[in-house]
Amino acid sequence: MGPRVAEKLAARGLTTLQDFWLQLPRQYEDRTQITPIRLLQPGVAAQVEGRVEAVERGFRYRPMLRVAIGDDSRSVLVLRFFHFRAAQVAQFRIGARVRLYGTPKPGQHGLEIVHPSYRVLDEEGEVALGEQLDPVYPAIEGIGPATLRRLIGYALDRLPDDAALELLPRELRERLQLPTLREALLTVHRPAVDADVAALIAGRHPAQRRLALEELLAHHLSLRRQRISQQAHKSRPLKQMPLAEKLRKALPFKLTGAQRRVFDEIRADLAKPSPMLRLVQGDVGSGKTVVAALAAMLAVQHGRQAALMAPTELLAEQHLNNLRRWLEPLGVRVAWLAGKVTGRARKAVLEQVANGEAQVVVGTHALMQEGVAFRDLALAIVDEQHRFGVHQRLALRDKGAGGAVGDDAIVPHQLVMTATPIPRTLAMTAYADLDVSAIDELPPGRTPVQTVALSEERRPELVQRIRTACAEGRQAYWVCTLIDDSDEVIAQAAQTTFEELSQQLAPLRVGLVHGRMKAKEKQETMRAFKDGELDLLVATTVIEVGVDVPNASLMIIENAERLGLAQLHQLRGRVGRGSAASSCVLLYRSPLSGLARQRLDTMRKTHDGFVIAEKDLELRGPGELLGTRQTGLAGFRVADLARDADLLPLVQELGERLLKTSPELAERIVSRWVGGAARYASA
Structure with a gap:
């Protein structure tokens, strides 16, 4: 291919044969048969062949071309074009034979198809029908669908044999009655005429399940490896409780059972010499801030610092007011660092952060800027974490490591919070590098809306x-x-x-x-x-x-x-x-x-945020729910978390087994599906 085509393909991540194999169709067109016009159904795509009976060009609101096609069934179908060239109009001469494909819909004069794909046939001889379903690939700007289909076809002709391609254990494939990777790819790209089209379109064909399983496994392994590499760092254990107990007794309300349970999980993590990586999710108003404040007290008790970062100044300021109200009576100094803190005030805060006088620091992404140096950051808390890129979470972690990130670095414990409840299936996949806690109980006195x-x-x-x-x-x-x-x-x-x-x-x-x-x-x-x-x-x-x-x-x-x-x-x-x-x-x-x-x-x-989140996942899919910045989950090529949720327990079990027994195989699976994207974080 030429350099310009190669450049356009590379911009969409298509640079190797493997990338082309995994560029999967989004739907299929059945051009293996001709459907008589009288049997067409609205909304059901079909291939039709007939002769041009009438042509009309109009300019009522905008240029428009209408072509009436008739066939032996004595029915008429209207083709409508809004974008066309003079040469196209000339092609549609009365009596010309046309073969076309599209989705009919009701129009003013019976069924019509807007912008069908078509070809004008020679008068002489029969034109062969397709022998298999035609794949339709996601569009790539500047590259026609026929060119893309041809390039993917060339790549498929170079598929190696099963022995070189297969990465999943044979007994697993046999137990689940799944095809080999080679069979699966050929079925998905070149489905036979008798293939189960409904299953393919629904994404439930065994060939797609085979690919989805391996893709989910690759994402899971990628996150688990990040978790393992993160656990290789060291953190200082935070065990002493007196200050946290003092705060709990001083609060003007009692903790809910869910808050107590989640704080116990956090406390157990903080007592270990490896860094805590915990996500706390809970509805708006479920009391995540107070749990974070109790965790911060364990850092302060040990003479170290805690930082809380929020995505907007308003939200950060709300946290600041709560923390000052709860902590200052206990003699804990809470500092404020945001974009609007400038000049002398900023200089004074930076000094307090650097010398440890500021024990708890609250702010926006200003906390991660150059020039902010903590004396001894032991706990990094990130609120509404899906609003931050993962690299921003890393930047805050590295503040506690003094910029050092080798295996010997002492890094802070991390607590990330979100008020967007995440369905269990999504949490299992998107946050396999985090332990997940849920505050699933609202404080008493909150009236349902x-x-x-x-x-x-x-x-x-x-x-x-x-x-x-x-x-x-x-x-x-x-x-x-x-x-x-x-x-x-x-x-x-x-x-x-x-x-x-x-x-x-x-x-x-x-x-x-x-x-x-x-x-x-x-x-x-x-x-x-x-x-x-x-x-x-x-x-x-x-x-x-x-x-x-x-x-x-x-x-x-x-x-x-x-x-x-x-x-x-x-x-x-x-x-x-x-x-x-x-x-x-x-x-x-x-x-x-x-x-x-x-x-x-x-x-x-x-009103249950977790029920709502499950329904949202079912209706909208994971990409919109999480935001693509979290993990690139929206970029799944085959897997669909709502549809393929039943594969996740198997993915977890297989993932843990591969990491223990075949780390090289795990590496190859990640490389195949995630590639360079696996580098986005060890946050």
Whole structure:
């Protein structure tokens, strides 16, 4: 191939024969038979052959070409083109034979296909039909589908025999009745005419299961090896409890059973001479911060430091206020380091961090900048960790190692927290390098939020409801999903909504927050809302991870059908934080798609973040749920965590066995599927 084609392929990670073997089809086209036009069904792709009966060019709103095709079944199919050249129009002369493939849908004059793939046939002789299903590969910009198919075909012609290719133990394949890798690849790329097309399209064909198993195994091994290499480092054991006990007794509330259990797990980890790597997940308001504070006390008790990093200044400041309220009465010094701490104040904080005077340091990613040197960092706590790249987590860890990361380095223990509950299947896969704890119990006194779904025609009622709530001294949120009005997406924009509600609700005080505002403006508006200087906050989803405003008791989410379950659940968690009865209104635009209806129903039926997360994984897949920065899970080529969850226990068992008995084989499996991506972290 030429250098330009090679460059485009390399940009998509296709540089070796193996990369081409693993570039798998996303669907299949059946060109092995001709379907009569009268037997076509809407939504079912098919191949048709017929003659051109009429051609019409139009320019009503934009250029359009319509071609009527008829066949022996005396039925007519319309082909519609919006992008076409004069040469194409000339091809469609009356009476020309055309073979085409596409998905019909109802049109003005019976069924029609928009932009089918087609070829004009010679008058003489028969044209052979395909002998196998045609694979359709993910598009690569600048490379036509036929070229890509041909290149992958060349690569498949060079597949070695089973002995050179196979990495999975034979007894495992036989037990699960799975084909060899060679058979699986050939089946997936070149399925025979009698292949089970439904199983292939659903991803449940034995050939795909074979590939999914090996891919899941590779990701699992990659993370487990990182875990093992991390455990090779040393950390100083933190065992003494008096200060943590003192804090627990001084708290104005009792810990829940779940908080006690999770703290016991953390305490057991911190007592070891190897670094703790623990993820604590729990719903908004489940009390993760207090567990982190108790852990920090073990570091302080040993004369060492703890750092807590959060993704936004507002969230970090919320942690700062809580920690100061709890820890300063115990004589613990809590320092604040964020982007807005500048000049002399910054210099003073940096000195306190460097000489150990600051025992607990709270901040944003400013904690990881050059010039921040800890005297003796023993515990690194990262909140909402999926919002940070893994490299950022590494950078904070390395602050505690004084920049040294060899096997002899003393590194801090790590505690990462998330308010996005992660389904068990996803945690098993995405966090195989971490121990996972769940705070699955809300503190007493938290009133469940009543959730209702309303059509947007009932907006006027909601405006009145806000007026009533604010008259009673409560506050409300109105969340929009876009910043500016858009012609393409029908959604009320925050700016327009802010202007309308300011008028309709005068003299109530209305504020606006969205992602395009300067950070300072955003912080000031959020702070004014928190301090009760605003009655209603109109916002985009930037408040998803946000401040604690116990007085806010009404949440309205506009165009709720456009958001994922995890996001809806996070937004709902902004209310119900005080003792007053709270409500969340999901405002939707009809008609609802089946997927949107399922999401809104789930929100109405449950408040359990873990149930919601499982449903979200089922509906949306892992990529959106975790964010691709976490592990590249969204880049799975074959595996689907919701569909292939039943393989995970087997993957874990096999992974542990291979690491113990065949580390070289484990290395080859990781290299095949994950390659250089395995280097993204030992964080």
